[in-house]
Amino acid sequence: MTPPKAPDPQDGTTPSAALSCADAPTITTIKRRADFLRAARADKQGTKSMLVQGRIRAPGEPVIRLGFTCSKKVGNAVARNRAKRRLRAAAREVVAELGRPGWDYVLIGKRDVTAERPYDALKSDLAYALHQLHGRAE
RNA sequence: GCGGAGGGCCGGACGGUCGCUCCGGUCGGGGAAACCUGGCCGGGGAGGAAAGUCCGGACUCCCCGAAGCAACGGUGCCGGGUAACGCCCGGGCAGGGCAACCUGACGGAAAGCGCCACAGAGAACAGACCACCGCCGGUUCGCCGGCGGCCAGGGUGAAACGGUGGGGUAAGAGCCCACCGGGGCGGUGGCAACACGGCCCGCAUGGCAAGCCCCACCGGGAGCAAUGCCGCAUAGGGACCCCGCGCGGGCUGAUCCUUUCGGGGAUAUCGCCGCAGGGCCGCUUCGGCCCGAGGGGUCCGGGUUGGCAGCAGGAGCCGGAUCGCGAGGUCCGGCCAAGAUGAAUGAUCGUCUGGGGCGGGUCCGCCCGCCCGACACAGAAUCCGGCUUACAGGCCCUCCGCGCGA
């Protein structure tokens, strides 16, 4: 990583909020198996509809990384894809608000529940899990 | 109206809000450039099975020589369709169904080998055994012995050397007759599978080939994680084992010796050429290739995250005409229709219907009210043609049987 031009978001409160998206942490996805395995060794919090793993990867970086995974226990390909899509949709809303920069989060779907739970409950499950993980990390 | 058979099709619609991916356009930001990155606008974005990966191809790489033979694997009534098929269409035969129609790995068992447990006299060579009949002899009269007949019968068994009926006979038997079945010969129809009828033969020859096999036909191997290019990294590796390092030419390119600098000589070593030799191409013949002083094997060490192409215009889709019973063929016109890679095509809300549930009415065809509200199987991964399997609900066409009415 050689960020020569990054505007240094060390100061959490940038008063010039005209471009508010500039200081928000960028969100990327985890694609490498090794990253998933590292997250699996970190702290985890289960909820009714999902299991969330979170670890502090690089405290200084303004990047949140998200991973989504569903094993074959969740069901066939349709069920697995649907579960991951709902997790992605919920994470896009919740993590943008509550996620902490420099963290990796991995969301793991559960059979039937992830696909059928009401959307608001899905989001509150994720928010609860993030609070728990952040609380334990301090 | 009830019940059934076959074929085809659909498998939600519309609209907000927020998103994903690809393509095109446009406007920026960074950078010397290649290029990287962002906003906006427009457009495309799962299936009938995308599935299972069971067949057949296209396309790549490897092997790539020709002919014959062999091995291995597959297919298996006949004809046609097709790029090809184990698929499809038409026909035949067999079985099932009152019928529409359905089902069928459906070549060969007098080419050969093998198997047929248990039971049973006997399980594939057909005769032996028991029993039966006649005559003779004996007889404690229950039967026994000899000769002849050798056919029917013999609890069984999946299967028993034709079946049923009659005549015939001492008793019987294709011994004789009728029908059925079987075999042979030639005839007619059909491209053929096969069908039909005729004559002859009283008539010897089970089943299993999804057992080996025979016959006919087909078939190189691997697969897009193929393959090619770029980038990065490591390295021109190490250890051990096996086989081998033959002959000739100095050939001057090294090397060495010598030199009067023109050259001359040597051949141990490196290199070169030729031969012997070795190996490979399934086998043979012809032929070819490689090694030729190195080759082969095992292990260790290192690398493998990436980018682009392959990769979306094809045996393509739609419509029409025409040929064909049909599968399908030919011609004309129009269209371009996903391209991801921890893997997009979504999340959520609303309005509708298809439906579903509850209650009531009913002339029982149906009508009214309220509620739920899209919900089956299932997600492209190089691409096609098939097969198989899964599937809520619905629509259309044709046909059959029974009942009622005209």
Added chain:
RNA sequence: GCGGGCAUGGUGAAAUGGUAUCACACGAGCCUUCCAAGCUCUUGGUGCGGGUUCGAUUCCCGCUGCCCGCU
């Protein structure tokens, strides 16, 4: 995605097309003061659905589940 293999008692393994066998485990009994070991006996099975055959664990077809490989 592509390719390959396997399925037999609770577990691990055998079975020319002809009664499914063996070991351990489980249960009961004998032995022992008791336990263990030993001995005897019993229970229990061909993954599912079809087909060929008189007869299928075996042969054929289709599903289901599990395992392995790819650079």
